[in-house]
Structures are given as structure tokens and as C-alpha cells.
Amino acid sequence: MSESTTNHDHPVVFIHGPWPHSSSWDPCNLFKSSPNTVDTPKAERSPLLLTSGSENHTAPKVIVEQPVNLYAGDSKSVTEYHEFEGRGHSLTIDEDWDDVANVTLQWLSSKGF
Template identity: 40%
Template sequence: MAVTGTPVVFVHGMFLHAASWASWVELFRTAGYEPAHPGWPGEPRTVAEARREPGRVAGIGIDDIVAHYAQIIRALGRRPIVIGHSTGALVAQRLLDQDLAAAAVALQPPPIKGVANLAPSSIPVGWPLLRNPANRRRALSLTARQFRYSHGNALSTTESDQLYRQWAIPSPGRPVFELVCANLARRSPATIDVANPARGPLLMIAGGRDHSAHRTVVRATVKRYRAAPAVTDYQEFPDRGHSMPIDSGWREIADATLVWMQQRLG
């Protein structure tokens, strides 16, 4: 069991609402942690509201998201374990690098600055969003078909469509442009000090069938981190896609995360 009151902060990724962490929150609370799953800045409280008011997140960038969670964490009075998915996994790494987290779990993260994304599977994910430069300032939505490719390709069409109806919301387009241009930008918000020897333990998790965060890209990120003495662990689930934390197999990933936390943090 965790030490009573150990805080855990969950950070969701693009096109998913914070409430999609609900099953994890319940499980972690039962395990003795004190979980929280706040949304991104400007994100409405419910999925329905987020769909009705997409403009509330338009123009928000990665630095804005990091600053938002940093403020939440400082109010806790204690460094939490941060668990992030997709773009939220990058946010988790940024918070760990800033010593605002005791440890971090990065589920299916995008490449940080210095890691090339050469996976062909990611092109159909990003191109529909990137082809119009004005999308940088807008809130964007995925169609059910786009969601199936980017998130639900390892699922049945029925399950993917159900998850889309339940959790998909508009997201700011700016982070997509920031991530794609990370290796070209002088001051990219995807910059992490991979040589930071003082940071807490980090677990990186990849899905073998993930179109959005290809396993080879995640492995390349892990390789960069392992040049430093701080703990960096890696787990891969061969048959999983980008829907890993929200689909019917979520418990396998959550249990593996809990085991790792117990091993590394006690």
C-alpha cells in the first residue's frame, strides 16, 4: 500500500477529457494514494461542455499547460507522482525535470527535442491538423475515423467509436505545431534536460501498435535519458495502441504502473 496521502496527478493528452482518467483515479485511491485529474487550462468541467465551447482552449500551448499544472502542484504542498498520457506525458516529464514531481510515468509520449520522429505511422495523425497553418490558433477536433487511426487502431471499430463518443473533445492546435517543430525551434517547449542527475524516477511506456507515439520513438527517448544516472525504466505492451489508458485493457497498464511505483518509491 502507498503511504497515506501520497498525491498522484494525472495529465491527459490531446483530444481526451480529464474525466477519462476516472477509472485510474478510483483504483489509485483504493491503493492508498490521493489522486487528482485536473484538466488543461480553459478545459470545461464536462465532455459535453468542452464540445459546446471549443474556443475556451484555442491558442493554448505546451508551456501554458505546464505552468497550469505547476501551479496546481505547488498548491498541494508536496511533490506528487505525475502520470501523463501522450502530450500529457511530455508535461509530466517537464514537471519532473523542474523538480515539481517526485516521480513520473510517461504513457506513450511524443518525442522530446533532440529525438527525431521518423515513424511513417504518425504522418496520417498529424497531417490533417498541420496542413492549415491557421489551426495553430484554433481548437481542433478529430472525426471518429481519425480517432480510430490515432487512438483506436488496436481496438474493434465498435470499441473505438464508443470511446470517441464518451471521451473525445476539441483540443488546442498549437501543441501539435510545437511538437512537430521541436527540433527546429531554438526554445522549444519540448525541451527536457535529459542529463539532469537530480530528477526522480521516470517510467516510459510504449504500445507496440501505437500510430501516434511509435515504440521506436519512445525507445529513442529512453536511450537519451539513460546517458544520465537518474532512474529511467521502460515497458512495452506489444498489442496496445494509443488508447492504452482508456480502453477495456486499461487495468493492465494501471496495475503495471502501480507495481513500478511500489518498486521505485516504496
């Protein structure tokens, strides 16, 4: 990343959760009877777009693909993944954040929103 990308006018804080980056460790997935369990292959839901940067070392593609595969399953609902080439983890606050916004808006428009 360029120096201008990392020099923010506001403090940037990264907070890591207590669980490893894996849906298998999500406490809601440990107990399928949990009221917080998500019915991932549910057929009726809004389209879902998951994004990541190709240089994202916090949540790399292999991690983002896990929920893509979970939600896609046998679902009749749309689940898609978009990778931003050369981008890191902070897609929406880095330089060129508007590229992310434009891709997302185009995707929403293609889904009828």
C-alpha cells in the same frame, strides 16, 4: 481494437501538434539557451517510466525510445520503457486500461513509492 473498445461514452478527440514526432524538432531543443530547455541527463530527478503499445502507430516504439535514450544518457536516475503487447496509442482509455494502471503501480512500488 474491438468495437467495444472504440465505442466510448464520451467524444474522443485527437489533436496533433504542429511539430513532427521527433525530439530534434522540439523548439526547446533548437536553442539550448532557451529557458524551457530540459537538462535530460540531469542526475537528480525522480524515476521516469515511458510506455507505449506495440500497435501504437501514432507514437511507435522508435519515437518513444528517443526520449528514453535522452533521459537515460549518463544519468544516475532511473529511466525505463515498458511496451504493452497488442495495444494501441490510447492505453489509458482503452479496454483493459487497468492493466496499464497495475503495471505502473507495480513499477512505482518497485522504485520505493
